[in-house]
Amino acid sequence: MNCIVCGSMTSSGVAPWHTTCRYCDYESAALAPRINDLASHAQLNERDRETALRALRVENFQAIVEEAIHFAQPGARSMLDVGCAHGWFLEAARGHFVVLGIEPDAALSEHALAKGLPVRAGYFPDALEEGECFDIIVFNDVIEHIPDIHAALAACRERLAPEGLLILNLPSSRGFFYKVASLLARLGMRGPFERLWQKGLPSPHVHYFNHRNLSRLVSKNGFFPVHFFELPALRVRGLMERLRFTGQSNRAILWAQYVAIVCAIPVLSMFPSDAVVCMFRKR
Template sequence: MTPRETCCCCDAPPQTGLAPWHLVCPTCGYERAHLEPAINVGSAHDELDEAQRDTGLRALRDQNFRQLLDRLVPQLPGKRLLDVGAAHGWFVQRAAERGLQAEGIEPDEAVCAQAQRNGAPLRPGFFPQALREGERFDAIAFNDVFEHIPDAAGILRACHERLEQGGLLVVNLPSSRGVFYRTSKLLQRLGLPGSFERMWQKGLPSPHVHYFDAANLSRLGARHGFEAIDTFHLPSVRVRGLYSRIASVRSGRWKAPIVWLGVVLAYPLLAVLPADIDVVVFRRVAAPRSGG
């Protein structure tokens, strides 16, 4: 989305946001960043300690995936599930424990190889190019992935093509209404850009290029043949593994103890503050909008 483009959710013209690379839709609140992915570019990965990131995220993701599957499994029309951007394969493994025929796609070659060594049924590559011709699923999930993919409309069209009629599309991603993201925007306005850039994962191999909320994401889905049938929130922080997660970005390790202490002190309030993770479950109901 450049100043000459329109919002992917509502077609309104964007406005310049809080940084030269940041744009905001004044109509629906959708946000876009002009940040370039650099997956499988060696120098881009130097900033990220994958071992610490794995340790930091495992407890949070494992619990969230179990909670997501509790909500999802009763609504599934069949057993074939695809996890796009499956990373270490944790969601695929949890889904298989529920009796689903689950597999994943992961574009990061090193992460995919490690997951395969750990027994996760993952394919290397990008969605939908890594799929076989005519291959279709009962559900396709994006867990903290959709916000990293520049062509959101193209991905939704591909999902519509690859889902069975009545199949489910699950989008689990950071919310633009969440307390951490709103706080980072306030700090950006005060001349402290570090938190805002971290929320967008600026400078990392796969930065965020979108920020949605449940309302504008549902609106985007409706433009491409999907009906939102369920919306809920998941925790974005758990104390277990938090320090490793913060310290996984090497350039920010010097301030990791301060950030960790601040989050831990605020932790009891997070249950009543605006949630930082939205989950929207869509059902495939119609043909995508022509040219959408």
């Protein structure tokens, strides 16, 4: 298989479904998505997941909206959120932009619509009307799930206004937790590595980038990089809900985990984060 970033031959990785490029560090997975497949959906308790992730996501989304305001062209108004899920990013952005969300998961898009958010069910760009364009297009934890990323980037170029802004928020292969999980997988413990790739979930990751190889790939598709920043993978707010979601019910163990992680957050902030945001302008 050839690397989608640099075209070199890829090598086998740390699992049978995993390949890496040793020239540009791009990683890929042969994991098939099963969105709207009831059998895989039943594995997730969506409501618990929502509570567990909400506080962290909302703070990170506010940070992204601030950067979008700073880097968008003067007068930029319209914003498209691809794969808007529960609509939290739309909620963070709608005070500043005229927002629209697209969501392929039927249950999630209905949930967001029921909250009064402007959301269309379907895939990008098919769910858009002919000629519909935006000043800003955002993908929050979405682009790493899309198998044909070249087609998605071409559609972004087509659907962005001149000098429009493309914002990609995604996991980074340089992140501390990803590096640890890769090391453990090499030692035969694949659990954390499979969890980070979301193996077995309705929509697993098919790509893992770092900001360098991602910039190279996106630049080949008619954009240039304008800004890059990291988001914290852990925040104190909402941490207890996230720990409860792991299934631990013993209160003493929960609190011990909580205290250990709160103490570790300043140390972890010295390493590259597992969540990065890369912003590009249409050439």
